[in-house]
Amino acid sequence: GSHMNLKVEFFNAGTQAQSNSIYPKFRLTNTGSNAINLADVKLHYYFTVDGDKAQTFWCDWSPVGSSNVTGTFVKMNPTTTGADQYLEIAFSSAAGTLAANTSIEVQGRFAKSDWTNYNQADDYSFNSSATTYTSWDKVTAYSAEGLIWGIEP
Numbered sequence: 001g002s003h004m005n006l007k008v009e010f011f012n013a014g015t016q017a018q019s020n021s022i023y024p025k026f027r028l029t030n031t032g033s034n035a036i037n038l039a040d041v042k043l044h045y046y047f048t049v050d051g052d053k054a055q056t057f058w059c060d061w062s063p064v065g066s067s068n069v070t071g072t073f074v075k076m077n078p079t080t081t082g083a084d085q086y087l088e089i090a091f092s093s094a095a096g097t098l099a100a101n102t103s104i105e106v107q108g109r110f111a112k113s114d115w116t117n118y119n120q121a122d123d124y125s126f127n128s129s130a131t132t133y134t135s136w137d138k139v140t141a142y143s144a145e146g147l148i149w150g151i152e153p
Contacts, residue, residue: 004143005032006041008150009133010125013107017121017128021111022047024087024125027133028141029103036098038064038091043106044140046076046083046124046153053112057087061107068095069106080153082124124153 006028013023024045030036049055057071072088087110098104112118120126125138140150 003032003145004036004040004148005030006036006141006143006148007031008043008136008139008141010127010136010139011130011133012120012127015120015128015131017119018117019120020115020117021109022118022120022123024108024110024139025133026089026106026108026139027103028098028106030098030100033100035100038095038098038104039093040143041091042142043089044125044142044150044152045087045089045108046138046140047085047087047118047120047126048083048123049085049112050118051112051116053114053116055110055112057089057108057110059106059108061105062095063104064091064095068092069108071108071110073110080124082122083153086125 009027055073059066059069070090137150
């Protein structure tokens with residue numbers, strides 16, 4: 001298929017270093033002329049778990065329907081500076097398509113089962129300064145063809 005033209009903007013809704021929850025917010029914009037099937041898109045947020053426990057992802061809001069957004073935690077092997085896990089956000093087929101020149105948001109949140117803190121300050125994808133959506137290459141996006149946005153750690 002044709003190359004997917006997707007711009008990713010991002011910020012963390014909670015910017016304190018120590019937090020029992022991480023609040024990644026993404027805005028995806030289709031900068032191409034063809035609709036994007038959201039089920040073909042995956043997003044990665046890289047972090048250090050700071051004490052490996054079961055984790056839960058919640059999509060607090062998305063115009064495609066929160067129930068159509070999933071989050072899976074993947075342990076990295078090998079690990080790298082600023083990341084030993086990543087959160088992979090994906091979309092169900094019911095999320096539909098992203099038309100040309102339109103945007104959607106995914107407002108997410110995740111936490112450990114025991115609500116112990118993460119240290120966000122050393123997390124690869126963490127943006128401590130932005131308070132609204134900004135172009136951010138430390139989160140990544142993928143299509144079936146591979147990496148389409150961002151720089152992996």
